[in-house]
Amino acid sequence: MLCSIVFILFAITFGRSLSQHCEVDETQHECGGYCYGAVKPVLEYLAILQKRVENCEAKQPADTLSKIAKMDEKLKTLGRVLAIQPKSERSSQERKLAQIDEKLAALGRQMELEKKTLMRLQRLVLFEKIGSKYYYIENEITTNWRDALHKCGEIEAHLVSLQSEDEMKVLRRKLDKNKRYWTDLNDLKTEGEFISATTGLKGTFFHWQEPEPNDMENSEDCVEIRTFSDKDWMNDQSCFERIYFICEASWDDPFDMTI
Ligand SMILES: [Ca+2]
Ligand SMILES: [Ca+2]
Structure with missing residues (x-):
């Protein structure tokens, strides 16, 4: 041309x-x-x-x-190579990904098993069955009410939520008579209306010592159990007070891992 x-x-x-x-x-x-x-x-x-x-x-x-x-x-020729190469690479990558997924799944199952084993051990070591419920009684470290609430939550429990005179009687036998312990009752939201931090509902069992609850200096919104006299009774206390606390298990059976 x-x-x-x-x-x-x-x-x-x-x-x-x-x-x-x-x-x-x-x-x-x-x-x-x-x-x-x-x-x-x-x-x-x-x-x-x-x-x-x-x-x-x-x-x-x-x-x-x-x-x-x-x-x-x-x-x-190049087209044939290109057409084949990505497919083989993809196939190889898919196999590797499947293997990684399988290993991760196995690792996850193993971790879940170990976690449950640790939880069982924790329950058996920390908690004691008193009456029909399991409790953890902190007699070494004092803390304010909110920290006590948080610490109980960390061990699958909540601050003790007493429901009856019988519960209080059996629990009292395990408490140090010279110490005070936090319960889950509080009137932080509405003065004079004591609710359970566990349920969010109004408390159903009270055992006040006269003239409690007195909301001294308008600053007492959390409820403690006092046992250092010959009696056990409740008192509204400043939530910032540092005292001991009792955790009540959120589970009924230490071997039940469904919750
Ligand atoms: Ca109050
Ligand atoms: Ca008081």
Whole structure:
């Protein structure tokens, strides 16, 4: 194609040159003889060029087609490789991911089992069955009411929520008679209305010592059990007071891991 264009351009240029030359004030006959003599070598050269062009056109497409065919073949080969490679890589990655998932699932099951084992041990070590319920009695560390609430929550329990005189009697036998302990009762929300932090409902059992609850200095909103006299009774106390506390288990059976 390039050869043809070159040839055509050359022919046009040459034709114009020849035409312009013949328009000078000369007769047609004189012009023809003069021109032929002058351009004969050029015409011969054109003939040679024409042949080269033909050869060029005859040869170049074959080479080009050959190159294209080779490139096409290479592309097809590359396409086949590309079509296969991602699939095999994906398949390999999927297998690896499946293996990782399986290991993670097994690890999760193992961790869950160990967690439950630890929880059982914790329940058996920390808690004691007193009456029909399990309790953790903190006799070493004193804390304010909110921290006591939080600490009980950390061990699957809540601050003791006494429900009856019988519960209080059996529990009292395990308490230090010179100490005071937090319960879950409080009137933080509405003065004089004591609710259970465990249930959020109004307390159902009270054992006040007269004249409690007195809300001394308008600052007593949390309820303690006092045992340091010969009696056990309740008193409203400042929630910031640091005293001991009793946690009551949120579960009934230490081996029950469903909760
Ligand atoms: Ca109060
Ligand atoms: Ca009081």
